[in-house]
Amino acid sequence: MSSELLPHTLEPHPVTGMYNGKFGLWLFLASEVMLFGALFSAYILLRTHGDFPSHEETTLNYKIGALNTFLLITSSVTMVMAWASFKLNEPSKGKLYLWLTVFLSVAFLVIKIKFEYLHKIHHGITPDTSTFYAIYYCMTGLHGLHILGGVIVMLYFLLPGFGLWRKNPEQFTNRIECTGLYWHFVDLVWIFLFPVFYLL
Amino acid sequence: MSSDHTHNPGFIRKYVFSVDHKVIGVQYAVTSLIFLFFGFSLMMIMRWQLAYPGDAIPLIGGWLGQYLVDNNGVLLPEGYNALGAMHGTIMVFLGVVPLAVGGFGNYVMPLQIGAPDMAFPRLNMASYWVYVLGGIAMLASFFVPGGAANSGWTSYPPLSVIANVDNAHHFWNGQTIWLLGMVLLITSSLLGSVNFIVTIVHLRVKGLTMFRLPFFVWAQLVTSFLLLLAFPPLEAAGVLQLMDRAFDTSFFMPTGLVVSGVVRDEYAGGGSPLLWQHLFWFLAHPEVYVLILPALGIIGEIIANNTRRPLWGYKTLVYSVVFLGFMSFVVWAHHMFLTGMGTTMSNFFQTTTMIISIPSVVILTAMLLSLWNASIRFNVPMLFALSFLPMFAIGGLTGLPLGLSASDIQLHDTYYVIGHFHYVVAPGTIMALFAGIYFWFPKVTGRKMSTLLGHLHFWPTLLFMNVIFGPMLIIGLRGVSRRLWDQTEYVLGAEVQGWTVMSSWGAWMLGLSQLPFIINFFYSAVAGKKSVENPWKATTLEWAAPSPPPHGNFAEVPVVYRGPYEYSVPGAKEDFQPQHLSDAKLS
Amino acid sequence: MASSIEEVRKSVRLYLMVFGALGVLTIVTVLASSLNVSVAVGVFVALAIASVKGTLVATYFMHLLGERSTLYWVLILAAFFFLLLILIPVMMHSETVHLIDQVT
Known part of the structure; x- marks a missing residue:
């Protein structure tokens, strides 16, 4: 079945008010809430269970964390601006914003890997150092993989996937909207990860 | 889309990497049936060691390899553990769930709501292939050094974390591959559940309101929500355990762990094995309902059809199933009464746990009441469906003592538990799945299955299911632990060894009893009696499509005029009123 | 759902305002963490600020404000089970821990 023939591929369903892709993406995000929920639960447990290093004993640099928070928030704005531009039928502006988002997220990843992970590993701080670093590497690593996934999707829509804009601009804009929803969620997770690991 | 594109997509695109929900449904069904039989075979090997401890396994003993048997062909304790862990994993995650959800859900659900396909056909294909990858990973783990995972299907740490890590092949060993396989299987279920929910909510045809949905679709909807929200925590837990194994982190490793007199100080400590149990059962209890809800859905369809009357209390059933799904998230720690x-x-x-038994009883009662005073058609699907009711009832009732923390102290981790949940899943769910196969076979293949072979399959299967699991309840009440390689080492185990031998023979006979089914399945698919569009005179939408349904399912999009089970309506010309025919057409 | 062209144009300004608010709140949370307060208060303040930021992202960037009740129900369900997960550590700190404390 070619997807063009399926109902509600483009037009929103009268009851839910969403097209298929958007509803599907929200459901996926609901499952992501549970995924990160389990990890946050693990964090709370480890932290309250003893043998968890106090904040003073850990060496995360909150300045780098704050910088990365800022990068991600900015990327969320550029993402939503990219969607708005496509919606307003300004594809070149939309593309520019999308490239900006890619740039900001790559910057986030480079900072995360080069100045945090590699720096720490160089100083012998690895996941098995303590439960704090174990959950830190695990959660930020999983979050980083989400960023990487988002970057790959954005690059797809910018390069080979952009042909869809000429064929069906509405569907393309919808896909950007879904990418955006995912992206804002990833941003939202970081908004919680930052204080939890860097400040508390 | 132009029509030349949709037709003749070539063999590979049509049968291997197909995006058609019907092909994917059949792929799921066949793959999972193979896994079901494979998982069952593992158990048949274990049953030999249990019945005749220390005797060489006959016929195949020499072929099982160094990780399972010794030089004489006797099952090793480690091999026994590996078979046990893999039996559970394969039956649940590679057998029953993919068959009930991936197979039946994929094939029947879109037809029942009148949709041309699933909402995301390519995602559907992806979820099948991710499932296959997970299956391959699980199978491959039998061949890596040290053999397959052997820490039980629950993989409780700290045992599972240190299992095989001393092996020279630190990373690629059974338990690690088990975890990776689980991550793949969970991902597959997740993709599937998103697809199911969107399809059920968005793609219903005109007139098919939520309360006109067949009960089976409701069961699939609730099941999908369970898969969507319960599986991710285990995915997270799996990642944590992977890190414990790969990077020596201590998520599940307590401080000062000593195993077999050796201090395991490579782990920094500070973690908690109980965290795994919580996260695991947060998934695994809803998982129980993932196993049972689609089965209840199938039974509902078949009972309504063969009693020729509406399902008793349709709305009650729907509310019960929704409530059941919700409650299944808040009972998980009843698996952990003994953790203190x-x-x-x-x-x-x-x-x-006591509350959740209420909707289960309501559902079962509604099904029983549907039989009251009906002129029942005893065809093969109906026989399986009828046998499901008492079997599931035994399974459910034997669960009550386990749900009470006082009596659970005696029964925890004994064969009683095994007997209880197998009554739910094997004579329960699997009987329902067989019923579904016999029921929808004519729709899928356009041919009917042989009734004679069906009877030859049904009666011995029902008998031997009980021969296997009945004794387990008795053995368990005597206090025999479920994880013993040789129970005769203990007096209490030796005293009930006779029951164990009986149970083993039941298992092997059950294996033999599947021969008529296998023959029936393949023979009828190519040479069975041709079936008409609606051989059971059923009312739901899947019977409005041709058998087998073509690509796109319906020649013209159906419109629904009535509820799903309008059988024997007083004053009507026929005893069934299909959902898609208007009153004008019926009169 | 901001679907019409006009609405999208209007919401662009809103996005920039939200962006400003998120930036300010990030600075506030960093500053707040340097205050000398008890751990409990610190955790509360940091999580409260993060929740406000998260709500802003969800309501405006993710357009949750304009969605219909179906989606709300799905998210409420997920939120409920999320809370249940978060409660697991609390469960593990109930009586057993106190019993062990009494013994040792």
């Missing part, structure tokens, strides 16, 4: 979590928590969870 305290009486407050035990009380809370035994209360919720």
